[in-house]
Amino acid sequence: MNESLQWEIGWPRRVRTAGDAVRFINAAGFCMLFPVRNVSLPSLYYAAARRYPATWDKYAEMLWEWKDNLPRQGRAFYTKYFRTRGTFISLAMLPNFLAMRGSAAAPGDHERLYAEGRISHDARTIWQALEEHGPLATLELRHACNMESKAGNVRFKRAMLDLQCLLIVVHFGAEQETAAWPSGRFALTARAFPRQVALARRIAPAAARAALASKYLQWHPDAPAAMLARLFGWPKAEAEAAMAASARSESKR
Numbered sequence: 001m002n003e004s005l006q007w008e009i010g011w012p013r014r015v016r017t018a019g020d021a022v023r024f025i026n027a028a029g030f031c032m033l034f035p036v037r038n039v040s041l042p043s044l045y046y047a048a049a050r051r052y053p054a055t056w057d058k059y060a061e062m063l064w065e066w067k068d069n070l071p072r073q074g075r076a077f078y079t080k081y082f083r084t085r086g087t088f089i090s091l092a093m094l095p096n097f098l099a100m101r102g103s104a105a106a107p108g109d110h111e112r113l114y115a116e117g118r119i120s121h122d123a124r125t126i127w128q129a130l131e132e133h134g135p136l137a138t139l140e141l142r143h144a145c146n147m148e149s150k151a152g153n154v155r156f157k158r159a160m161l162d163l164q165c166l167l168i169v170v171h172f173g174a175e176q177e178t179a180a181w182p183s184g185r186f187a188l189t190a191r192a193f194p195r196q197v198a199l200a201r202r203i204a205p206a207a208a209r210a211a212l213a214s215k216y217l218q219w220h221p222d223a224p225a226a227m228l229a230r231l232f233g234w235p236k237a238e239a240e241a242a243m244a245a246s247a248r249s250e251s252k253r
Helices: 019-028 044-049 058-071 094-101 110-117 121-133 138-144 150-165 194-200 205-221 225-232 236-251
Strands: 028-034 077-080 085-090 169-175 181-186
Touching: 019 028, 019 044, 019 058, 019 085, 019 236, 028 044, 044 058, 058 077, 058 085, 058 169, 058 181, 077 150, 085 150, 094 205, 121 138, 121 150, 121 169, 138 150, 138 181, 138 236, 150 169, 205 225, 205 236, 225 236
Parallel strands: none
Antiparallel strands: 028 085, 077 085, 077 169, 169 181
16 A cells, blocks of 8 residues: 555545535544645545545645635645645644644743744744735745845745644635745634634643644554554653553543
C-alpha cells in the first residue's frame, strides 16, 4: 500500500459538497488538505477524489474554494500546521489544539508572547497589524507591516508560518488583489473563533493531549506512542501519558 494511503480513513462515500467536507473534517477531527508524505493523517483530497497522488483537477479546485470559505463561514479551521502544510481542524478539536500549544491568546497578547520569546519581531508586527485592522489579504498585510520588498516578503512568509503553526492566525478567505491567483486573507484566531479560544483556556495541556490522542486512536487504534510523538511534536513520555489517559477515559464509557 502507498505510504500516504495507509492513513486515509474509511469514509462511506465520496465528499462532493462543502457540507460533506465539514462532516468529514468533524469525523476525522483534523486532516490534511492534500496528502503529505510522512504525515500520518487523512486528506480531504483523497476523500473527494479517491485517488492518489493528488493532481490539480476538479476536486482540487473544490478543495481550494472550501479552504477559503469554510473558515470564513465559521464551519472549520484551516491553517498551515502539520509540517507547515494545509491542515483542517474541526471546531470541536480546535480548543484542544490551542490548549496543547498554549495559544489561547487574546488579540492584544502579542507583547506577552514576544517577551516570552515565543514569537519573533516580525511575527509580532503582523499580529499587531491584524489586531489594528482586522482581517487582511496578503498584500494589504505586507503593506501594513512594511514588508513589501523581496527581502520583506521572505520575512513575512517566515513569520506567517510561525503564527500559523502557533494557531494564532487563521486562513480567512481569499481576495483578488492582482491579476494572478487570489491572495489568502488572514485573521486572528481569537477574533474569528472566540468561542473555541475561550474553551481552550479551561483545558489543561495534558487533557488536551489526551483528547487529541483519543481522536487519532479512534481511526488508528494500533498507532504506537512514537507515531503520536512524531505527528504532534510531543516528547515520547507525553505521548505515552496521553495514550494512557485516553485509554482510561475510554474504559469509563
